[in-house]
Amino acid sequence: MRTEDLQTPTLLIDLDVVRHNLATMRHYLDGAMHRWRPHVKTCKIPEVLELLLQAGVRRFKVATTRECALLLEVADARPIDVLVAMAHHGANLHRTATLAQRAPQHHVSMLSEDSAHAATVRGSGLGVFIDLDPGFLRSGVPIRERARVADVAHSAGAALRGLHCYEGHLHAGTIPERTAATRSILAELTAIARTMQPGLELVTSGTPTFPIALAYEPLRAFDHSVSPGTVVYWDARSNELGIDGFACAVQIQTRVIAAPAPDRITVDAGSKALDAAAGDPCAEALGAYHLRALTPSEEHLPMVVERGPAPPLGSLLRLLPRHVCPTVNLADEAVLVERGELLTIAPVRARGHETRPESQ
Numbered sequence: 001m002r003t004e005d006l007q008t009p010t011l012l013i014d015l016d017v018v019r020h021n022l023a024t025m026r027h028y029l030d031g032a033m034h035r036w037r038p039h040v041k042t043c044k045i046p047e048v049l050e051l052l053l054q055a056g057v058r059r060f061k062v063a064t065t066r067e068c069a070l071l072l073e074v075a076d077a078r079p080i081d082v083l084v085a086m087a088h089h090g091a092n093l094h095r096t097a098t099l100a101q102r103a104p105q106h107h108v109s110m111l112s113e114d115s116a117h118a119a120t121v122r123g124s125g126l127g128v129f130i131d132l133d134p135g136f137l138r139s140g141v142p143i144r145e146r147a148r149v150a151d152v153a154h155s156a157g158a159a160l161r162g163l164h165c166y167e168g169h170l171h172a173g174t175i176p177e178r179t180a181a182t183r184s185i186l187a188e189l190t191a192i193a194r195t196m197q198p199g200l201e202l203v204t205s206g207t208p209t210f211p212i213a214l215a216y217e218p219l220r221a222f223d224h225s226v227s228p229g230t231v232v233y234w235d236a237r238s239n240e241l242g243i244d245g246f247a248c249a250v251q252i253q254t255r256v257i258a259a260p261a262p263d264r265i266t267v268d269a270g271s272k273a274l275d276a277a278a279g280d281p282c283a284e285a286l287g288a289y290h291l292r293a294l295t296p297s298e299e300h301l302p303m304v305v306e307r308g309p310a311p312p313l314g315s316l317l318r319l320l321p322r323h324v325c326p327t328v329n330l331a332d333e334a335v336l337v338e339r340g341e342l343l344t345i346a347p348v349r350a351r352g353h354e355t356r357p358e359s360q
Contacts, residue, residue, distance in 0.1 A: 003253060003335060003342050004316055009273035010253035011331035011348075012318075015338045017249035018048060018232060022055045024245035025231055028211060035214065037061050037083065037203055039229030040071055042325045044350040045334055048232065049074045061085045061203075061227050065095045067350045072103045083129055083203065084110040085164065085227075087117060087139065091357045097124035098358045109161045113141045118155040128156035129203065132165040132192070134185040140164075143188045146195075153196060162201035165189045166227070171208040175242050182212040190218045199223065207231055208241055235324035236284050250328065252283065252319040253335075254301070256311050263305045267317060270296040273330055278323035286318040293319070 003012060029035050037059040043049055049071060052060075059081045062068045068084060084096055088110060100108035109127030112118040118128050130152050133140030141148045143165065153160055167185050170178050186204065193202055201223045205213040210226040213219065230238055234246040254269035269283070274296060276282045281293035285303065289311050294302040301319075311317060321327040328334070329351045336343045 001342055003337065006253070006335060008253055008255040008316070009267075009269035011273075011328065011334045012251045012253055013045070013048070013233070013334050013336050014249045014251075015047070015051065015336055015343065017234075017247050018051055021232055021234060021246050021249060022051060026055065027245065028214060033057055034059060035225050037081075037225040037227045038232060039063070039085065039206075039227050040067055040350070042229035042232055042328065044070075044328050044348050045336075045346055046070065046074050046349060047336055047344075047346055052232070053078060053080075059083075059225055061229070064350070064353050065092055065099065066352065066354050068096060068099055068108070069354075070350045072099060072106055072108075075106065077105065079105050079107075081107040082109070083164070084108065084126075085166075087111045087113055087131060089117065093120070093124060095354065095358045097126055100126055111139070111164055112152055112156065113139060115151045115155040118152045118159075122156055122159035126159070127161035128152075128159045129162045129164045129201075130156070130160070132163055132189065134165055134167050134188070136166070136169045138168075140166075143185070143192070146192065149192060160197070160200065162203060162223075163189065163193060163196075164203045166206060167204065167209055168206045171237075171241070178209055179212050182209045183216060186213060186216050186219060190222070193222055201225060203227055207238055207243075211243060230324060233324045233328070235327075236320050236322045237278055248320055248324075250321060250324050251286065252321060252327070254317050254319055256313055256315050256317065257300075259310060259313055260302075262310070265291070265303050265305065265310055267301050267303065267319075268299060269301050269319060270299040272298050273327070274301065274319065274321055275323040275326035275330065277326065282322050283319040284322070286320055289317070291317075 033056040039061040041063050061083045111131040113131045131140035132143045134143050205226040207228040207230040210228045233249045254267040257268050258266035274282045285291035290306045291303045
């Protein structure tokens with residue numbers, strides 16, 4: 001079977017490019033793989049998680065209980081350290097604790113921003129990382145509210161494992177602007193860490209700022225890790241960051257299904273195949289045709305022919321997603337490619353969310 005024989009839209013993942021990106025990440029880390037805690041919300045596929053394990057990664061971040069369950073299953077007898085980067089409550093917290101109890105060879109921790117929650121997490125047998133908000137206004141204790149940080153640490157007690165400070169909002173602007181803003185946040189983080197017990201892990205940084213954090217000298221006095229996940233696959237938005245060495249491992253194969261005007265075509269990869277939340281264009285066309293993606297609807301992606309000929313009806317195109325993580329999550333299956341050939345069609349097993357409570 002060939003990739004061109006498959007139905008569209010098709011999620012294609014090039015494992016050779018994934019390996020290249022892992023080697024690039026190793027270079028940024030100077031070989032210190034313990035300084036990388038990748039967020040597997042990007043990967044979601046056992047075959048790719050296995051490549052991370054083979055590369056020596058043993059620290060991970062997850063968001064959902066499904067991601068956690070799959071990661072623990074793939075790691076199996078190889079002990080890993082998993083940080084659930086969500087302050088789960090209720091059935092989600094119970095499910096996470098049960099997963100950890102069933103796999104005692106692994107360490108599982110959870111974020112917390114609240115004293116009562118931290119005590120509950122500790123009582124469930126999980127480790128605790130205090131979530132600090134550096135201005136993202138998404139989750140966490142505001143980084144300058146030291147008394148609240150101390151209260152959560154006190155409630156966590158012996159379960160306290162570290163501090164988590166994700167400056168994920170710093171993806172715009174120039175590299176010098178991102179550098180200055182990142183260093184200001186990291187200075188606040190290290191100031192807090194100096195007031196706390198030794199040996200805590202400091203977890204920072206997604207894809208836009210991880211090189212800045214790795215080069216920030218005061219963090220070298222601590223057990224510090226960065227947590228970019230997009231680097232495994234890379235995407236069109238990451239190409240805008242000015243970070244060298246990575247390549248795009250994911251493409252969407254799509255087919256031209258309409259030609260509504262001489263300078264317009266429509267392909268069958270709409271917002272159910274490509275994430276449309278990260279801005280326009282949601283994808284970039286690859287190959288010989290000069291096309292610009294417009295706003296998609298659910299199953300249709302209109303494109304403008306900016307110059308040159310239009311691709312004929314029925315022809316196959318390749319698209320580079322702007323935001324790869326949710327794009328992977330949209331697919332039930334991924335086509336894994338190696339040495340330019342179709343290797344296998346694999347289920348995207350960590351997509352979506354679990355629903356049933358643990359007791360069911």
